Amino acid sequence: MPDSRGASWFSINSCRANTGKILLAVCLLVFAGALGAPATHAREVRLIPQWVPQAQFAGYYMGLEKGFYKKRDIDLTIIAGGPLKQSSEYLASGKAEFATLWLASGIQMRDHAVPVVNIAQMVRRSALMLVAKKSTGIRTPQDLNGKKVGLWEPVFQIQPTAFIEKYGLDVTIVRQSYSVNLFLRGGVDVASAMWYNEYHTILNAGLDPDDLVTFFFHEHGLNFPEDGIYVLEDTFNQDPEMCQAFVAASIEGWRYAFAHPEETIDLVMKNLKAEHIPATRVHQKWMLERMQDLMYPAGEVFTPGELKYEDYARVAYALQDFGLINSVPDYNTFYRKCYDDTQK
Amino acid sequence: MILKNRGIAFKLNLLILTSVTLIFAAIFTYTYLFTRDMLVQEIEQGAFNLARATAKEIDSVLLAVERTPENVAIAMEQFRPQSTDFTGLIESSIQHSEEIYGATVAFEPYEYSPTIRFFAPYxxxxxxxxxxxxxxxxYIYEDWYQIPKELDRPVWSEPYFDEGAGNILMSTYSVPFYDLEGPEKILVGITTADISLAWLQNIVQAIKIGKTGYGFLITKNGTFxxxxxxxxxMNETIFSLAEARQDARLREIGQSMVRGETGFVSMNCEFTGQPCWMVYAPLSSNEWSLGVMFPKQELMAGVFRLNKIVLALGIVGFFVIMILIMAISGTITRPLRALTRVAEDVATGNLDAxxxxxxxxxxxxxLAGSLEYMKTSLKDYIRDLTELTAAKERIESELQIARDIQMGILPKVFPPFPDRDDFDLYAEVEPAKEVGGDLYDFFFLDNEHLCVTLGDVSGKGVPAALFMTITQTLVKTRATQGLSAAEVIEWVNRDLSQENPSFMFVTxxxxxxxxxxxxxxxxxxGHNPPYIVRANGDLEIVESTKGMALGIREEARYExxxxxxxxxxxxxxFTDGVTEAMNPKNDLFSEERLEDLLRVIGRKPIKEVIARVMAQVHHFADTAPQADDITMLALKHKGND
Known part of the structure; x- marks a missing residue:
């Protein structure tokens, strides 16, 4: 029991970089900056995704496996993220040239004076959602009144809080841990969940989709796009072509992954095994399929990798309203477009 | 039908063996189903007993463990002991329990002391x-703390691997305790007991059903x-397994299990892939579910073996019956075949076979006796028949002679009077098979009177022939006595009528x-009127004199x-043999046909006329047998130049 990670630590969602970690990263960056970290033109680069090598990052691993980076003269190493290896920290300290971060985390870093730039917004839809059992009588947002709602740490509370305000709800907020057991046992009526992760865990604890009510924030005007690719501003300025090539290779990797799901799951399972992370194939398959839904949502017109201003503004101003950032960074300095349809 | 052409042995074999096979199949099926159902019931009962007993065994340990943190919680609520006291309590409770690995009393923030945020001695x-x-x-957001806190009741946690304890599988029982002094009860903290699940795994793994049966345990979440x-x-749940297998039924079974239900289902074993029965029953302490797989084939081996033996006996029986039938049918068919040969021999005439x-x-x-009797009878009959045939042949030859004689009475030489050229006369008789009674005759009474007669005696056979002969003779006798035509006929009628016991007559x-x-x-x-074909071809019917047939009434008068x-x-x-000749459809040749024919050919030479009429009658009769004599006589007057 003293081991805080318990049995379910591996199922922790990807991007739970908390503000403490970000501050640490800022300090490290300042330190690194004082040493005058050289920005070489060497094509050897490192990428750190914000969590373990699960299907959430399959596209990058597949791109590496298939040589999509290599053919663009990028000699890539992927560092597996995890609870002890925060991608924000690695990016800030220069231990990795490329990192994936949530858009909200990226904006927070920028606000905390870490000069990160978004070179590609990969995920278009927020996977964050609220889940309730129909047996509690919940059908509509209004039914949440008077219910116990499980929420994660502050960065995950922005959308639910805005949701609660939007519908004028009066709920009891319970801090939710990384497992969904509290929800499954009935300790909370409503749980936070990532569509590609906890939601499937709930299904695999025996609850049927018909037993559940879901509230996707992107369906309630609260879409916070999640995973994007980030570099330090210096890296981008010194070699924008490489950044463009990196994004193109990543997009190609994702396309390949979605086109070859079985091969991709094989690689994901292999990578997870190498990291000694227990995993089930069906869960990774679910995650890959949901990533496709989130990255290529049906009915939306967009250029892959594009960070739309409206999405940026929605997230940034919500962060500001929430007091998580002091000011909204300039969109044009924060986002550097590296890919358009004409590029290969 | 196929059977029709087959032998008795084949039919007997087919019908009896088919029936026997059907009966046997019915008995076999019933026996199989009955024994199987009985066994399945027994297995089901035994399975439930085993699952319940095992669940009870596990529960007894877990329930014993539950008492430790419950007692600590009561102590905390009752006495609010200070640290030194309750840590001793914890320590001793662990020491006194084999199963408990570790325990703590964890307080809500600042509950233990206003200066200490988290306090949880372990x-x-x-x-x-x-x-x-x-x-x-x-710790306050850990499941072991948060769930009992939010649910307000003791809770067993989902199992987890504890790295500190050597990466063993553990589960925690957490009991909330409260400050009961105030108006509302306020949560003070949670007491826990951690147990290793190794013993539990041992109990479940000890379940061995046959060679491949096994037990397994899933948690409230379905985790193995x-x-x-x-x-x-700890990696898959029964539901993720169902998803991977795309097995909706497994998911339903899993849902029944985590709902705490008890059940007995038939499914494919996850481990061996063989068909199994699975019994499941819940643990009452932590709501986990115990499943036990019973390999069908192993448990049903007895039934299958019995089936094989019964089937083998059935097959042996089948052949025994077949051989018996062949033997029995052989005793029937062998003499039958021999008798058949005899009958065939007899049929070909060998009555001494x-x-x-x-x-x-x-x-x-x-049957053999009957055949023998038949053979003897046949011999006798044939002997009789031979004699009869000889007699009949003799009679027939005599009849033929009679016929020849009768026909000899009729004049057959034409032209009958070659020295006379003032008339042509021609007659022809075509007798029917039997001796018949047609007659004709012609002779000169003197140099200028020619007597012509044509008649038909009623009936057939010898009497008719004799009657005809008499008539012919009488006519010739009376005609030459210089009488008129009417007188001649009256005399002949009288003569015939006087001695006519069989009432024959002649037209x-x-x-x-x-x-x-x-x-x-x-x-x-009584004769049918003849025709006259005039020189110009006109056809006339000779007027009837309305006399009755001869031989009927003695005193009859004729004009x-x-x-x-x-x-x-x-x-x-002509006689009615011409007009009443019948064709196969029983139509008569009729006067009309004859008249039509005579109109066409009547002026030809008389021999040819008769020949053509005869040919037409034969052509008309086609294959129909000739029933009556056909007699025609033609007289043509040439005048006296």
Whole structure:
């Protein structure tokens, strides 16, 4: 029991970089900056995704496996993220040239004076959602009144809080841990969940989709796009072509992954095994399929990798309203477009 | 039908063996189903008993463990003991329990002391006796703390691997305790007991059903705690397994299990892939579910073996019956075949064919007796028949002679009077098979009177022939006595009537033709009227004199009439053998046909006329047998130049 990670630590969602970690990263960056970290033109680069090598990052691993980076003269190493290896920290300290971060985390870093730039917004839809059992009588947002709602740490509370305000709800907020057991046992009526992760865990604890009510924030005007690719501003300025090539290779990797799901799951399972992370194939398959839904949502017109201003503004101003950032960074300095349809 | 052409042995075999096979199949099926159902019931009962007993065994341990933190919680609520006191309580409770690995009392923030945010002293069994630590992290959001807190009741946690304790599988029982002094009860903290699940895994793994049956345990979430496939343990839930297998039924079974239900289902074993029964029952303490797989094939091996033996006996029985049938049917069919050969021999005429020796006294023996009797009877009959045939042949030859004689009475030489060229006369008789009774005749009474007669005796056979002969003779006798035509016929009638016990009669045309005048004095006695074909081709029917047939009434009177034949007129006499000739459809040749024919050919030479009429009658009759004599006589007057 003293081991805080318990049995379910591996199922922790990807991007739970908390503000403490970000501050640490800022300090490290300042330190690194004082040493005058050289920005070489060497094509050897490192990428750190914000969590373990699960299907959430399959596209990058597949791109590496298939040589999509290599053919663009990028000699890539992927560092597996995890609870002890925060991608924000690695990016800030220069231990990795490329990192994936949530858009909200990226904006927070920028606000905390870490000069990160978004070179590609990969995920278009927020996977964050609220889940309730129909047996509690919940059908509509209004039914949440008077219910116990499980929420994660502050960065995950922005959308639910805005949701609660939007519908004028009066709920009891319970801090939710990384497992969904509290929800499954009935300790909370409503749980936070990532569509590609906890939601499937709930299904695999025996609850049927018909037993559940879901509230996707992107369906309630609260879409916070999640995973994007980030570099330090210096890296981008010194070699924008490489950044463009990196994004193109990543997009190609994702396309390949979605086109070859079985091969991709094989690689994901292999990578997870190498990291000694227990995993089930069906869960990774679910995650890959949901990533496709989130990255290529049906009915939306967009250029892959594009960070739309409206999405940026929605997230940034919500962060500001929430007091998580002091000011909204300039969109044009924060986002550097590296890919358009004409590029290969 | 196929059977029709087959032998008795084949039919017997087919029908009896089919019936026997059907009966056997029915018995076999019933026996199989009955024994199987009985066994399944027994297995089901045994399975439930085993699952319940095992669940009870596990529960008894878990319930015993539950008492420790419950007692600590009561103590905390009742006495609010200070640290030194309750840590001793924890320590001793661990020492006194085999199963408990570690335990703590964890307080709500600042509940233990206003200066200490988190306070949770943790005792556990270290490598060298009891060890102690403070739980070093913000435990209040851990499942073991948060779930009982939010649910307000004790809770067993989902199992987890504890790295500190050597990566063993553990589960925690957490009991909330409260400050009961205030108006509302306020949560003070949670007491816990951690247990290793190794013993539980041992209990479940000890379940061995046959060679491949096994037990497994899943948690409230469906996570495998024990399973012979270690990859599943703590990694898969029964639902993720169902998803991977795309097995909706497995998911339903899993849902029933986590709902705490008890069940007995048939499914494919996850571990061996063989068909299994699975029984499941819940643990009452922590709501986990125990499943036990019973391999069908192993448990049903007895039934299958019994089935094989019964089936083998059935097959042996089948062949025994087949051989018996062949033997029995052989005893029937062998003499039958021999008798058949005899019958065939007899059929070809060999009445001395040797009968087979038949020892039995059954139906076959009776058949053989009948055949023997038939053979003897046949011999006698054939002998009789031979004699009869000889007699008949003799009679027939005599009849033939009679016939020849009868026909000999009729004049057959034409032209009958080659020195006379003032008339042509031609007659022809075509007798039916039997001796018949048609007659005709012609002769000169003197140099200018020609007597012509044509008659038909009723009936057939010898009497008719004799009657005809008498008539012919009488006519000739009376005609030459210088009487008129009517007188001749009256006399002949009287003669015939007087001695006519069998009431035979004869129809007749009798005429005396004056060759000088061409006038014929004629009498018709019940005869059909003849025709006259005039020289110009006109056809006339000779007027009837309305006399009755001869031989019926002695005192009958006859009148004569006269007809005149001019030069080249032809008188055509005939018997009803012509007009009543029948074709296969039973139509008569009829007067109309004859008249039509005579109109066409009547002026041809008389021999040809008769020949053509005869040919037409034969052509008309086609294949129909000739029933009556056909007689025609034609007289053509040439005049006296």
């Amino acid at each position: 005792y556990y069994k270290g490598k060298e006796g009891m060890d102690f630590t403070y739980i070093p992290y913000d 705690v024990t399973h012979p496939n270690s990859r599943l343990i 040797e009968m087979p020796k038949i020892k039995s006294r059954d139906e076959v023996a009776r 007749m045309f009798f005429g005396i033709f004056n060759l000088n005048t061409g006038v014929m004095d004629y009498v018709m006695a 004569s009439a006269k007809l005149t034949l001019q030069k080249d007129d032809m008188l055509f006499l």
